Amino acid sequence: MEILPPALERLINNLSALPGIGSKTATRLALHILRGQQGAAVELADSLSKLHESIQLCSSCFAFSETDPCSICSDPGRNSEILCVVEQPADLLAIETTKSFKGHYHILHGTLSPVDGIGPDEIKIRELVHRSNNGVVKEVLIATSSTVPGEATASYLIDTLKNPGLRVTRLAYGIPMGMDIKYADKHTLARAILRRDKAV
Numbered sequence: 001m002e003i004l005p006p007a008l009e010r011l012i013n014n015l016s017a018l019p020g021i022g023s024k025t026a027t028r029l030a031l032h033i034l035r036g037q038q039g040a041a042v043e044l045a046d047s048l049s050k051l052h053e054s055i056q057l058c059s060s061c062f063a064f065s066e067t068d069p070c071s072i073c074s075d076p077g078r079n080s081e082i083l084c085v086v087e088q089p090a091d092l093l094a095i096e097t098t099k100s101f102k103g104h105y106h107i108l109h110g111t112l113s114p115v116d117g118i119g120p121d122e123i124k125i126r127e128l129v130h131r132s133n134n135g136v137v138k139e140v141l142i143a144t145s146s147t148v149p150g151e152a153t154a155s156y157l158i159d160t161l162k163n164p165g166l167r168v169t170r171l172a173y174g175i176p177m178g179m180d181i182k183y184a185d186k187h188t189l190a191r192a193i194l195r196r197d198k199a200v
């Protein structure tokens with residue numbers, strides 16, 4: 001049995017600690033890095049080592065950013081009257097790629113999960129309530145996932161954000177584009193019927 005050089009084994013162990021990377025993939029990646037240019041490996045190591053010192057959370061929306069406030073919060077071209085609430089930074093990126101939303105964001109950094117000890121104080125709900133009452137925000141669009149924790153978080157937010165001066169909306173759910181409706185699951189179909197849009 002081949003014994004790996006310790007430096008290579010260390011890299012494989014570190015890579016395999018990443019989500020979705022098993023030991024086979026970690027070994028393949030480590031060998032790829034080893035066979036490549038030393039400069040590319042140094043650049044990779046440098047980008048990793050600078051990550052935490054360069055990036056912080058925006059104190060307003062809690063997005064990862066090199067500046068505080070972040071580029072979205074400080075963009076005068078965006079509508080500060082509407083806040084889109086998402087679970088994670090990756091959700092913000094997904095919505096931004098659509099170029100369909102020009103408001104501001106609020107990242108919760110998680111969902112409510114009482115069995116795991118995650119209550120409202122463990123995610124950025126208190127901060128959301130505070131922002132929603134700042135006199136500028138007129139609409140909060142809840143864009144949590146349609147998972148059990150995402151739905152539970154959305155329900156909690158709808159109750160907590162009740163305020164006559166605030167419109168609370170949710171993402172519409174429906175049949176995916178290009179999908180034959182007979183293949184849609186009944187919950188998606190039921191929700192699409194309940195939240196149907198005016199056609200003309």
Ligand SMILES: [Zn+2]
Binds near residue numbers: 061063072073
């Ligand atoms: Zn921000």
